[in-house]
Amino acid sequence: MALERTFSIVKPDAVAKNFIGSIYQRFESAGLKIVASKMVHLSREQAEGFYAEHSERPFFAALVEFMTSGPIMVQVLEGENAVLANREIMGATNPADAARGTLRADYANSIDENAVHGSDALASAEREIAYFFTAEEICPRTR
Ligand code: RTP
Ligand code: MG
Secondary structure, X not given: OOEEEEEEEXXXXXXXXXXXXXXXXXXXHOOOEEEEEEEEOOOHHHHXXXXXXXXXXXXXXXXXXXXXXXXXXXXXXXXXXXXXXXHXXXXXXXXXXXXXXXXXXXXXXXXXXXXXXXXXXXHHHHHHHHHHOOXXXXXXXXX
């Protein structure tokens, strides 16, 4: 087992539906600690930069439009195998395929508006954390 940090977003649809607390509860119940958190409303440039790896995909314009449609919560989660643990808590990208009890099964309506983001690997977690947080904004948890 390895102590990891992963990057997470509560997307605009879930913020609009007042699911921030419910989603944070799932992270905490699973043993993931929130070590940084803030609300932001992404600019187009910020959203395009964050999702640059998808810039050639047909859904890119809609994804950027959606991610700039309202405020989001961005957070850093820390815990044993946090990257994979958070992907399991989130469930499949398409809520229709998401396992019962996962965030996307419970809080997402569609593949486009799917409630949460979570880093897909340790390297992307490091890059995504640095995209949103300075070192000073991350608070190591000693207990
Ligand atoms: P995320 O990055 O948001 O955690 O989601 P993911 O890894 O499960 O999915 P990814 O392939 O990275 O896609 C990023 C986001 O783009 C939207 N998407 N739409 N219409 C489509 O076919 C489609 N495919 C992906 C989703 O909002 C997805 O979360
Ligand atoms: Mg992804």
